[in-house]
Amino acid sequence: MAQQDDLGFGTQIRKSPYFDATVRWGAKAFSVYNHMYLPRDFGDPERNFWNLVNEAILCDVAVERQVEITGPDAAMFVQMLTPRDLSKMAVGQCKYVLITNADGGILNDPILLRLAEDHFWLSLADSDILLWAQGVAVHAGLDVAIHEPDVSPLQLQGPKSGEVMKALFGDGIMDLRYYWLRELELDGIPLIVSRTGWSSELGYELYLRDGSRGDELWETIMAAGEPFGLKPGHTSSIRRIEGGMLSYHADADIQTNPFELGLGRLVDLDMEADFIGKAALRRIKEEGVSRQQVGLVIEGPPLKGPNTIFWTIEKHGGAIGKVTSAVYSPRLERNIALAMVAAEFSQIGTEVEVLADSGPARATIVERPFHDPKKKLAAA
Template identity: 80%
Template sequence: MEQKAEFGFGTQIRKSPYFDATVRWGATAFSVYNHMYIPREFGDPEQNFWNLVNEAILCDVAAERQVEITGPDAATFVQRLTPRDLSEMAVGQCKYILITNADGGILNDPILLRLAENHFWISLADSDILLWAQGVAINSELDVTIREPDVSPLQLQGPQSGEIMKTLFGDDIMDLRYYWLRELELNGIPLIVSRTGWSSELGYELYLQDGTRGDELWETIMAAGLPFGLKPGHTSAIRRIEGGMLSYHADADMGTNPYELGMDRLVNPDMEADFIGKAALQRIRDNGVSRKQVGLRIEGAPLKGPNTSFWPLSHQGETVGKVTSAVYSPRLERNIALAMVAVEHSALGTELDVQTLSGPARAVVIDKPFFDPRKKIAASA
């Protein structure tokens, strides 16, 4: 008789509304993200990747907590948090933003959702932006209310996700554009649905607004998706690295600025509106950076899973950077990585030495993203 897995869960870490469902559907490992448990494995990570790129997967990402900002000065306050110009952001639109500190360092790279004229959600990567935003608000002299609402997102991602969404919501859902949102109900379950996701594939995020109905929502989606090959899954390190997507605390942190990441498009230091880090980012833009994020091909045998530490990069015996995210891509049949290196060693074709977990290897700087660089897949349909 197969022994049931035992998990050592405590009460000090929060469980998502989908927690019981993910265990029931075969979650085999969890991590902690934004002080919540998040499923990290449903079996073989490579099979999870193929499920994602060939059919569809449903992921519990309730740990992407929302910071809700409301009040007469909500738009002004949100702009104060980010160097991205939000002056043209419409109600119903989503935007990928950076939140920076006074030194221009990145505190988070969330998705911003504008639900109404003075109603925003910041859908977080892993960091305590709720506390940051509440602290900024104290002396801002702006009339805003900042809280964490009862909102827990699921990600439905993959080429069959559109067909599954049509089964759930009807044909009208196909009119939902990339990086836009819509308020919907499913069997009376209140949702915000957006055409977004952390996969670089066609996908949707379903933001549950009643945590008591998480199990019902999960089972309803799985039932609708089974004819289309839907599987329970987890965010794929393989696919997100292929797509050059950041993992906060790995590829960026508060010591990393947008220009080092080549994210100039998310910074407008000359806009009229004020934001935290404006002067610092003006200086960095004018003076240039000393290091830069690059893509790498790491030669040798396929890596056994993603890196769990930063691997040093060297040139002629001198350390010049570090690998931040590395994985073997079975589709590309090569080891690929994101790395931060000294600018003088960042040109395409530069050869570097990397110390992997299994020993030294040769690495070559190549273009990133490694697959579908213009995000045609995610923006399709």
């Protein structure tokens, strides 16, 4: 029987420009995301959570690969990929978008960045949208170029992240608004900096545009952040579930449509522009959905970690859905979860049974997000 230390993936799983730095700073384990190593363990995940919500953490998220779309028809092409209306998106703005297929299924939920009139990045969740976009372009009849650039983001997240950014870039960085970006240099290192992140806390993403300088960038940020309690860390499952943030392949996939997730605001069926999945999403909206994402509070002792399989949800002895992401929140002192259930059982207050790893447990459907529903922390 092979031991975990014996398992390796060879050169087909890429290392980020920050890989060696994260190992030096205590990364103990990695998962694979977008064909790359992703640091997932810097020790105690609860300590990582408290570091995030009380001070700040720096996370290697180079796995958020970029799809770069340029050319005279770039704006028209990007609109083809998403049901969100982009007609008023300004240069320097970011938007959370969904990429849908012809059936209205979600292929990815990236952040879209507009660097220039004819220059966009899709900052990806875990799926091969580079291949999808290049395939769509083959018969689109549009003048675009699509490739993966040398870009590797870091996330600097937490209430002290603004202080760290001021130490790095000066007071002027405080003018950067939520979901906007700026082109900057740090000691000659070329960056795009945005007020975004996967934490539901105040935060920034620093998109390195020269992979050879990853180690230097990591060490520069950690040194600037030391007076503010900055720690190396990883994206927090606890905090993102508290914030109701989706994890692709867990809470959404190709079989999931935006209306099931309560994301109808990201679908504009009335705009003139056509997009892939428009007819299907119009039909789904008219017919209504048969299932709905909900929040759950699960009774019982604290979960020992996030679920690694989908737990069945039952009502009256029959299956009505599944838990997609579950974790114990030390701040809320309860087990919380995102789940997908049959629409007729999605009302707040409905009591159900979850077939968890440790056995059956009672649970109640509740509002989501579980904490800071108006995102005052992230948008401050």
